[in-house]
Amino acid sequence: xxxxxxxxxxxxxxxxxGASGAVGQEMVKILEERDFxxxxxxxxxxxxxxxxxxxxxxxxxxxxxLAIEPTSFDGFDLVLSSAGAFVSKxxxxxxxxxxxxxxxxxxxxxxxxxxxxxxxxxxxxxIQKHKGIIANPNCTAAIMLVAVAPLxxxxxxxxxxxxxxxxxxGAGARAMQELENQTRDYLEGKPLRKEVxxxxxxxxxxxxxxxxxxxxxxxxxxxxIQESKKILHDDQIRIGITCVRVPVMxxxxxxxxxxxxxxxxxxxxxxxxxxAPGVKVVDEPQKGHFPMPIEASGQDQVLVGRIRxxxxxxxxxxxxxxxxxxxxxxxxNAIQIAERLINIQR
Amino acid sequence: xxxxxxxxxxxxxxxxxGASGAVGQEMVKILEERDFxxxxxxxxxxxxxxxxxxxxxxxxxxxxxLAIEPTSFDGFDLVLSSAGAFVSKxxxxxxxxxxxxxxxxxxxxxxxxxxxxxxxxxxxxxIQKHKGIIANPNCTAAIMLVAVAPLxxxxxxxxxxxxxxxxxxGAGARAMQELENQTRDYLEGKPLRKEVxxxxxxxxxxxxxxxxxxxxxxxxxxxxIQESKKILHDDQIRIGITCVRVPVMxxxxxxxxxxxxxxxxxxxxxxxxxxAPGVKVVDEPQKGHFPMPIEASGQDQVLVGRIRxxxxxxxxxxxxxxxxxxxxxxxxNAIQIAERLINIQR
Numbered sequence: 001x002x003x004x005x006x007x008x009x010x011x012x013x014x015x016x017x018g019a020s021g022a023v024g025q026e027m028v029k030i031l032e033e034r035d036f037x038x039x040x041x042x043x044x045x046x047x048x049x050x051x052x053x054x055x056x057x058x059x060x061x062x063x064x065x066l067a068i069e070p071t072s073f074d075g076f077d078l079v080l081s082s083a084g085a086f087v088s089k090x091x092x093x094x095x096x097x098x099x100x101x102x103x104x105x106x107x108x109x110x111x112x113x114x115x116x117x118x119x120x121x122x123x124x125x126x127i128q129k130h131k132g133i134i135a136n137p138n139c140t141a142a143i144m145l146v147a148v149a150p151l152x153x154x155x156x157x158x159x160x161x162x163x164x165x166x167x168x169x170g171a172g173a174r175a176m177q178e179l180e181n182q183t184r185d186y187l188e189g190k191p192l193r194k195e196v197x198x199x200x201x202x203x204x205x206x207x208x209x210x211x212x213x214x215x216x217x218x219x220x221x222x223x224x225i226q227e228s229k230k231i232l233h234d235d236q237i238r239i240g241i242t243c244v245r246v247p248v249m250x251x252x253x254x255x256x257x258x259x260x261x262x263x264x265x266x267x268x269x270x271x272x273x274x275x276a277p278g279v280k281v282v283d284e285p286q287k288g289h290f291p292m293p294i295e296a297s298g299q300d301q302v303l304v305g306r307i308r309x310x311x312x313x314x315x316x317x318x319x320x321x322x323x324x325x326x327x328x329x330x331x332x333n334a335i336q337i338a339e340r341l342i343n344i345q346r
Numbered sequence: 347x348x349x350x351x352x353x354x355x356x357x358x359x360x361x362x363x364g365a366s367g368a369v370g371q372e373m374v375k376i377l378e379e380r381d382f383x384x385x386x387x388x389x390x391x392x393x394x395x396x397x398x399x400x401x402x403x404x405x406x407x408x409x410x411x412l413a414i415e416p417t418s419f420d421g422f423d424l425v426l427s428s429a430g431a432f433v434s435k436x437x438x439x440x441x442x443x444x445x446x447x448x449x450x451x452x453x454x455x456x457x458x459x460x461x462x463x464x465x466x467x468x469x470x471x472x473i474q475k476h477k478g479i480i481a482n483p484n485c486t487a488a489i490m491l492v493a494v495a496p497l498x499x500x501x502x503x504x505x506x507x508x509x510x511x512x513x514x515x516g517a518g519a520r521a522m523q524e525l526e527n528q529t530r531d532y533l534e535g536k537p538l539r540k541e542v543x544x545x546x547x548x549x550x551x552x553x554x555x556x557x558x559x560x561x562x563x564x565x566x567x568x569x570x571i572q573e574s575k576k577i578l579h580d581d582q583i584r585i586g587i588t589c590v591r592v593p594v595m596x597x598x599x600x601x602x603x604x605x606x607x608x609x610x611x612x613x614x615x616x617x618x619x620x621x622a623p624g625v626k627v628v629d630e631p632q633k634g635h636f637p638m639p640i641e642a643s644g645q646d647q648v649l650v651g652r653i654r655x656x657x658x659x660x661x662x663x664x665x666x667x668x669x670x671x672x673x674x675x676x677x678x679n680a681i682q683i684a685e686r687l688i689n690i691q692r
Contacts, residue, residue, distance in 0.1 A: 159658050159659060160658070161507050161603055161656075161658065163509035163588075163601035165511070165551055165590065165592065179549075180533065183529055183533065183549075184533055187526065187529065187530055187533070198634055199634075199638060199640075200638075200640055203525075203593065203594055203595050203639075203640070204594060204638055204639050204640045205511055205592060205594060205599060205638065205639060206634075206636065206638045207634070207636040207651075207652055207666060209634060211634075212631035212632070212634065215654065215655070215657075216612060216631060216652065216653070216654025216655065216664075217654065238657070238658035238659065239658055240603055240656045240657065240658035240659070240662065240664060242509075242601035242652065242664060242666060244511065244599075244601065244666075246511065246551060246592055246593075247549060247592075247593050247594070248549055248550060248551060248593070249549050253551060253590075255509035255588035255590065255601075257507055257586055266562060285558035285562060286558070288544055288545075288552075288553070288555060288557075288558065290552065290553040291553075292545060292546075292550055292551065292552045293549075293550055293551060294545075294546055294549070294550045305553075306553055306562065306588065307562070308561065308562025308563065309561070309562065310507075310586045311561075311584070311586070312505050312506070312507065312584035312585055312586035313505060313584065313586070316586065318562075318586060318588060320553060320588060320590075
């Protein structure tokens with residue numbers, strides 16, 4: 001796969017693949033919100049979404065069926081993909097071959113040593129190393145690391161322990177609908193239908209619904225562990241994580257425990273986080289006001305609070321974060337990568 | 347406060363204080379379910395619940411207003427209290443003075459060195475040291491420790507890290523109703539009413555709604571830390587905890603990380619837990635079947651699963667637990683204490 005030299009222009013032909021999905025819809029919305037220099041926007045989806053449409057700058061854009069043929073991708077400068085790892089593996093090499101740079105939101109290429117895996121607040125320098133593909137991280141990794149990386153940079157973190165509270169949106173638009181439908185049926189005393197999640201999600205929670213490996217860790221947990229090391233450029237950091245799905249619509253939260261090489265006081269950490277890009281400190285103990293999914297939803301920033309000593313170990317610090325899974329966890333991060341690629345600084 | 351020598355009888359006069367609350371109702375139900383040798387059951391509540399009634403063995407028992415006068419407690423052998431710490435502090439010394447043994451579900455006396463704090467599966471020997479009061483632990487501590495103590499006994503645990511997923515029931519019957527009402531209003535697009543919780547609970551989660559101390563820890567977290575040390579008879583164990591309220595009805599869950607003095611393999615831990623009283627191992631990685639609140643609800647046992655190495659530290663092990671907050675977290679544990687007190691072995 002040869003990498004194109006990305007040619008700077010005034011405006012770009014942009015494609016969104018997986019345009020009818022929860023992340024794809026958010027991508028279209030954010031391209032408009034942030035006034036991304038789009039010459040022409042094309043939307044692709046599966047057979048199921050062919051003919052549906054999305055609104056972009058007051059124009060109706062029809063979703064085309066993704067055909068994996070070289071000519072399908074002619075003329076695109078930038079492809080934003082959120083189509084599932086299997087589809088990504090098929091179409092992305094073809095799109096790159098035809099000259100597009102692809103920012104891929106799936107796990108397909110994230111751990112490929114030739115593919116940068118980027119959170120612009122953390123490792124923007126990796127963007128320019130791309131050979132046609134830039135990978136967007138797992139949503140939980142992105143949200144956790146926006147808060148963790150600035151601390152790690154000041155005082156090396158040796159170990160992270162994390163327990164997540166992940167929203168339905170992480171499993172897509174149909175999963176969000178399932179949470180709503182099941183909850184409605186539950187309240188009306190009707191039998192609950194399970195189509196997306198393997199277990200009841202209404203008024204329940206369960207270990208993340210990704211396959212569990214021999215090690216006892218599920219794929220989601222392994223993604224966070226492996227991707228965090230790559231993004232932080234730190235193979236030595238040790239990560240323990242439990243990923244849990246909760247009946248929340250679209251923001252992920254996490255309880256995080258950090259062990260530093262030397263003492264990091266809550267006051268120091270708060271100061272670092274207040275100055276960190278992409279972070280909003282929400283930490284008002286007197287008011288009992290800390291990060292919550294409903295306040296993180298629709299926000300670009302990751303909310304961080306409950307910043308306190310973890311007295312259970314030397315040099316320990318505890319945090320709680322909430323971040324919009326569809327924005328910083330997916331669509332926003334992808335478009336922030338695109339902005340850096342074309343040299344927009346915000 | 348003088349302690350009565352508890353006189354064994356065939357049947358006992360039992361009072362439940364706080365009988366209209368979520369825990370009080372569960373206590374009445376469990377006394378009947380387990381065929382506790384009750385001679386006469388009396389129910390007490392606040393002014394608000396005076397005149398309401400509960401069914402016990404097909405009889406309607408009317409709730410009387412609790413009057414804190416010595417004569418109110420004449421003739422009771424056993425008082426099960428779940429009336430709030432403030433009320434407990436007032437009435438319990440009076441009841442003990444009149445000869446009752448009180449099993450108190452509030453935090454009022456839990457840390458009093460003269461009062462045993464008991465989980466019957468863990469420290470039943472402490473029951474007989476009572477001087478009239480036996481304290482029932484915090485619900486999260488009870489659920490966590492049922493799973494943790496049997497492992498600790500085999501191989502000392504130096505450190506526990508815990509992140510909780512706590513149900514509405516922990517804040518009482520009105521909180522469970524609030525979760526239901528808010529969810530209904532949310533789905534109908536109506537404004538949400540907050541009467542019990544400080545924040546929206548429907549499709550949301552938030553840091554536990556107890557006051558936050560100078561240390562940054564809330565009261566719930568401090569209770570778990572302090573009570574765990576007392577129940578395990580281990581002042582050295584270090585505990586880091588984050589307590590979070592989730593939109594679940596009546597079972598608490600927790601992601602738990604344990605650091606042992608020496609290696610504890612997942613296989614060993616599973617074997618110990620399979621033999622442990624009060625524990626049910628639910629750990630089927632192939633099926634993605636692990637502890638969930640909807641399966642823990644109404645159960646006496648604490649469900650334990652996701653038993654795996656915590657590769658982020660030496661001698662680390664991770665678990666996930668779910669337990670019925672109203673049963674093992676409160677009412678059931680109290681009645682199990684009462685059973686041990688009168689020498690019923692199950």
